[in-house]
Amino acid sequence: MKSYDVIDLAVRNLRESIFRNSLTTIGISVGVASLVAMLSLGIGLQQLASRRLQKSGLFDTIVATSRRDLGNFREQRENGPPRAESPALDEPARKKIEQLPGVIEAYPDIRFVTEVRFDDKPHLTMVAGVPLSAKNNDAFEGMQGGFFSSEAAPEVILQKSFAEELLGKIPNRGADNTSIADLAKPLLGKEVTMRYAERSTSPSSTGSGDAAAGAAYSVVPRQQVLKIVGVTDLDPESMRGAARARVFLPLKLAQELHVMQSSDLRDNSFSATPTYSSLSVRVANPNQVPAVEEALKKMGFAAFSIVDATRSMSQFFAVLDVFLGIFGSLALAVASIGIVNTLVMAILERRREIGIMKAVGASDADVRGLFFAEAGAMGLVGGAVGVALGWTIGRLINFGTNIYLGRQHFPPAQIWSVPPWLVLGAIAFSIVVSLFSGLYPAARAARLDPVQALRYE
Amino acid sequence: MKGEIRSMDGAGPNALAVHTENVCRHFQMGEALVRAVDGISIDIHAGEFVALLGASGSGKSSLLNLVAGLDRPTSGAVIVQGNNLAALSRQQLAKYRLHTVGMVFQSFNLIPSMTLLENVELPPRFAEVDRRERAALARQSLDRVGLSGRLAHRPMELSGGEQQRASLARALINRPKLLLADEPTGNLDSRTGAEIMDLIRSFNQSLGMTVLMVTHELALAEKHARRLVYLTDGRLVNDTPNHDTRNPDTRNPDTRNPDMSDHDLPNVSAVASEPRGETK
Numbered sequence: 001m002k003s004y005d006v007i008d009l010a011v012r013n014l015r016e017s018i019f020r021n022s023l024t025t026i027g028i029s030v031g032v033a034s035l036v037a038m039l040s041l042g043i044g045l046q047q048l049a050s051r052r053l054q055k056s057g058l059f060d061t062i063v064a065t066s067r068r069d070l071g072n073f074r075e076q077r078e079n080g081p082p083r084a085e086s087p088a089l090d091e092p093a094r095k096k097i098e099q100l101p102g103v104i105e106a107y108p109d110i111r112f113v114t115e116v117r118f119d120d121k122p123h124l125t126m127v128a129g130v131p132l133s134a135k136n137n138d139a140f141e142g143m144q145g146g147f148f149s150s151e152a153a154p155e156v157i158l159q160k161s162f163a164e165e166l167l168g169k170i171p172n173r174g175a176d177n178t179s180i181a182d183l184a185k186p187l188l189g190k191e192v193t194m195r196y197a198e199r200s201t202s203p204s205s206t207g208s209g210d211a212a213a214g215a216a217y218s219v220v221p222r223q224q225v226l227k228i229v230g231v232t233d234l235d236p237e238s239m240r241g242a243a244r245a246r247v248f249l250p251l252k253l254a255q256e257l258h259v260m261q262s263s264d265l266r267d268n269s270f271s272a273t274p275t276y277s278s279l280s281v282r283v284a285n286p287n288q289v290p291a292v293e294e295a296l297k298k299m300g301f302a303a304f305s306i307v308d309a310t311r312s313m314s315q316f317f318a319v320l321d322v323f324l325g326i327f328g329s330l331a332l333a334v335a336s337i338g339i340v341n342t343l344v345m346a347i348l349e350r351r352r353e354i355g356i357m358k359a360v361g362a363s364d365a366d367v368r369g370l371f372f373a374e375a376g377a378m379g380l381v382g383g384a385v386g387v388a389l390g391w392t393i394g395r396l397i398n399f400g401t402n403i404y405l406g407r408q409h410f411p412p413a414q415i416w417s418v419p420p421w422l423v424l425g426a427i428a429f430s431i432v433v434s435l436f437s438g439l440y441p442a443a444r445a446a447r448l449d450p451v452q453a454l455r456y457e
Numbered sequence: 458m459k460g461e462i463r464s465m466d467g468a469g470p471n472a473l474a475v476h477t478e479n480v481c482r483h484f485q486m487g488e489a490l491v492r493a494v495d496g497i498s499i500d501i502h503a504g505e506f507v508a509l510l511g512a513s514g515s516g517k518s519s520l521l522n523l524v525a526g527l528d529r530p531t532s533g534a535v536i537v538q539g540n541n542l543a544a545l546s547r548q549q550l551a552k553y554r555l556h557t558v559g560m561v562f563q564s565f566n567l568i569p570s571m572t573l574l575e576n577v578e579l580p581p582r583f584a585e586v587d588r589r590e591r592a593a594l595a596r597q598s599l600d601r602v603g604l605s606g607r608l609a610h611r612p613m614e615l616s617g618g619e620q621q622r623a624s625l626a627r628a629l630i631n632r633p634k635l636l637l638a639d640e641p642t643g644n645l646d647s648r649t650g651a652e653i654m655d656l657i658r659s660f661n662q663s664l665g666m667t668v669l670m671v672t673h674e675l676a677l678a679e680k681h682a683r684r685l686v687y688l689t690d691g692r693l694v695n696d697t698p699n700h701d702t703r704n705p706d707t708r709n710p711d712t713r714n715p716d717m718s719d720h721d722l723p724n725v726s727a728v729a730s731e732p733r734g735e736t737k
Contacts, residue, residue, distance in 0.1 A: 001582060001583055001585065002585050005582050005585075005588075009582075012570070012571075013570075016570045352566070353568050353570075355566075356566045356567075356568055357568075357579065357583070358527070358551070358554070359525070359527060359554065359560055359562075359566070360554065360555070360560070360579055360580045360583070360627060360628075361551060361552070361554045361555025361556070361580050361583045361584065361631070362551065362555075362583050363547070363548050363551035363552070363583070364547055364548065364551065365548070366551075366583055449528075450527045451522050451527050451528045454527075454562070454566065
């Protein structure tokens, strides 16, 4: 029989017992829908998580530290030079790192805790230097105001929670619905005074290569007036954990101020020249992160990137997707039993018809093909309806979740995603499962003895 | 596969259409062995009209199923046009049923969900005849049995006689050489039955189809068939030419063979003298 004749006959057979076949098809649809809904939520959550990480702007950044600072036993077990031989993370090392392929820039990590006065009230906070290149960082995307006007301008950008603190608002996590624009309005253009401790090298020790001479420096209290140019909502340094900064200075300015940093004490025991506690190494393409990380490790530095964190996250989501997929497929497996049942019932019901077809010349393959086509058609229709249903269920869950998030004063989030491959994959999977379910009934129908079938009344 | 089933084209009027040799069909029914067909040897020539007579359970339908390729013999051979059906694969048997034999049944066996046209179109559909061509063939075939006005009707909307005529149209459509009829008038009143028998006889005569008909109505067989074969308990008990005077084919002294003995072949000159132009 020609394939269009097989399809034609299959469709008319399906239409003949439309009610039962519809129920079976609905069964498949529900199976496919649960599969699609589960997977679309899994994929959506994964995308949400990676979007959040991407927003942090650190996807293309590696934090390089000297192994001297990370003195734990695990480090020693790793390949590479032992701790004592690890090179110092100083200016020549920074230049060398900048020469690595794929690296755009490597800048020192300057951060210190100090006092910032506003309206004559002191506020203790972590301050960090930010390079001008960070302007294009996603982290400053929704910022109010503007970025630093120059590399060393006496300007600051405040993090939202610090802005709230300055204005005397109590930051309330969860129920925080103050808009960033409202916060920025009274602050932009105003000035804050930063009080800090400057580390000034004593003239007697300059030029001396002797390690003990490094200890000779003095700490001078100073203050710097800074203009508030921006307020940012997102946390540009979400990776830092406890060491999060809430006030950002232009990097060059931060360097020129020679603020006493906590790492200075340690560094001096090894080297007289100023070394950096850590460098942020930015690469052109996130794909290059592992290679650059490897190069840094070869140079003797410790390297950490968010890729390390996302790798375990990807693994988690892969496992989650597999689990959601298995639960979704269970419904489809139940539906496939429905197909087997429907087709076996159809054989009993159409026993005589199969006998007639065989008597007038239908081959085993014709009969088998007919039952296969019926299973496949139910799979196709069930798959298509199921995808639509799953899509709707996913949307509803997303909608419901956002209502809940809205009540909790969280921004809405897209926790559901149906990529084209999921649509096509789900329909194809549904057809394959249906055809598989049709194997037994089709074989049984094909082997039916026409004499027996025709005798059957 | 088509080539393996040789057509009867070119076969002379005395060529053997069907030859069975000590054919048996035994069934195991629990402890008992049922010998439905028990060593029947019979030769049927091309163009013959043979009636298989016998009581219920005499094995006539079982023999017909063996010749139809619907069933396989337990032992012995069924040779139709030179092919031993027992040796054919399932697929070859399907091709044989499709191209070489046409069947009509007591219960018509039309597919109730299909219109008459679709029912009749079924064999060419399996033979992969182009859609338009097979619709034309089906119309032609239905026209031949006088049902051209009922193409879109479903079997349930028709009388028994009309259904059997549609079933004849379906048996005819692939132009088989052998028409096998299993009690074709069993569900019909006598007048309608006679119409069906007239149609079958016209196929036998004008199309040169060899007819093997199972019936338990002696009168019907005597009126239409030219050879009567009696079965009892799966065995052939009598094989005789029909001398019935009601039968126009046997009444004519020119077409009768007065010397024909039980197992002799009937005279088929009447068939041979028919114009064969319509046969493929």
